[in-house]
Amino acid sequence: MKVAVLGAGAIGAYVGAALHRAGADVHLIARGPHLAAMRQHGVRVLSPRGDFTAAAHATDDPAEVGPVDYVFLGLKANSYAACGPLIKPLLHDTTAVIAAQNGIPWWYFHRHGGPHDGHRVESVDPGGAVSAVLAPERAVGCVVYAATELEGPGVVRHLEGTRFSIGEPDRTVSKRCLDFGEAMIAGGLKCPVEPDLRADIWVKLLGNISFNPISALARATMRQMCLHGGTRKVIETMMAETLAVAEALGCEVGVSIERRMAGAEKVGDHRTSTLQDLERGKPLELDVLLAAVVELAEITGVEVPTLRTVHAISDLLALRSAA
Incomplete structure (x- = not known):
């Protein structure tokens, strides 16, 4: 399993470190002093559940990574519309995008059913700008119940919680969700696949x-x-x-x-x-x-x-x- 973490901040680097510990081929995409520290020392996770270090590949150039099976999106939702140049090199025909965002996601009414099926929420997808970059068909929803913070460049402090609930917009329990959930669990996290996320x-x-x-x-x-x-x-x-x-x-x-x-x-x-x-x-x-x-x-x-x-x-x- 090849995974790119686009926006490897506190949550993204924590997930990437856990997946790397589980044996996944992980690539952390970041910038600045945080990137430099991860390149030199790996990701250091400080946690009440036990400290560990993950020496995953880190870069600021997605083209260096190439197409992956999963993109774990650790960016703020207000950055999604502008992330096209960063995410495009990471995609192949079946790449899934796991968006770890708070609030109402851009895909909310994708395959929702009922009278609002396919409705675009303008507040989160203005003019379809996010859907143009992140096709709803690629989306796997993710609700984060973990609390982390960057204690310093390359150092993630895990405060509490390990649950990352995921699910398909169409409410199916898909193989891509099950496979990703298994890798997360192998890395020490909780990752239930919810029929209705x-x-x-x-x-x-x-x-x-x-x-x-x-x-x-x-x-x-x-x-x-x-x-x-x-x-x-x-x-x-x-x-x-x-x-x-x-x-x-x-x-x-x-x-x-x-x-x-x-x-x-x-x-x-x-x-x-x-x-x-x-x-x-x-x-x-x-x-x-x-x-x-x-x-x-x-x-x-x-x-x-x-x-x-x-x-x-x-x-x-x-x-x-x-x-």
Whole structure:
């Protein structure tokens, strides 16, 4: 199995290291000091489950890698439309693209069935720009439940969680998913193949759609948001509105708001990825989290006043931080 990790940051390098440990032919595509460190020392993974080093091939030139069986996409979703020159050399006729993204994916309505089958979500696939680069037929969905961070160039700190749920847009249990799942498991990770990954997408989104923008607006950690009464109520309302949109699309999420809040509170003083991006001057990945659900509310006729309000304010924040 030949795998390219395009965007070998904290999550991508962690997955690549695990697959390399399982015996896969892994190629990490990165840049800058992180790339230089991986070339010299491999990927060092520091984890409560045991530290290890993986000396996978690392490069900044996908043409050096050539076509692969799987591309594990570790880029931010707002970089997908521009990744064509990077991903094109990695593709052959049957290459699968495993997109480890938060929020609503560009392929969401691909082979979805029902009245919205084939609908393009403009917020995440503007003008079809992402689909033109990443054909939905190649897509394998991936919901990440692991938390990692780059402690330094070439050094990944694994904080918690090892589950990477994957699944086909058409809800089949395919051989390409089963094969990739087996390799992930051999590398020490959990990788269930879900018949309907959309339910997992909404479970993860319940937290991302609320905690991520609020954390950036308030400069607050998970614990701080949970313990502040007024903010907690806003987050619970955002979650309720999100569940209503999911249900209108025929997706039963199967997790209560109370359980989701309890899990978030246990995380403690963790800074969301959106807050970290704001602090580092990086673009805020809010379209796939918040704008997309507001758009889905429009096509389903669900009222989401709190989501609309937070979206308006956080969108201004994103614009100002990018200026």
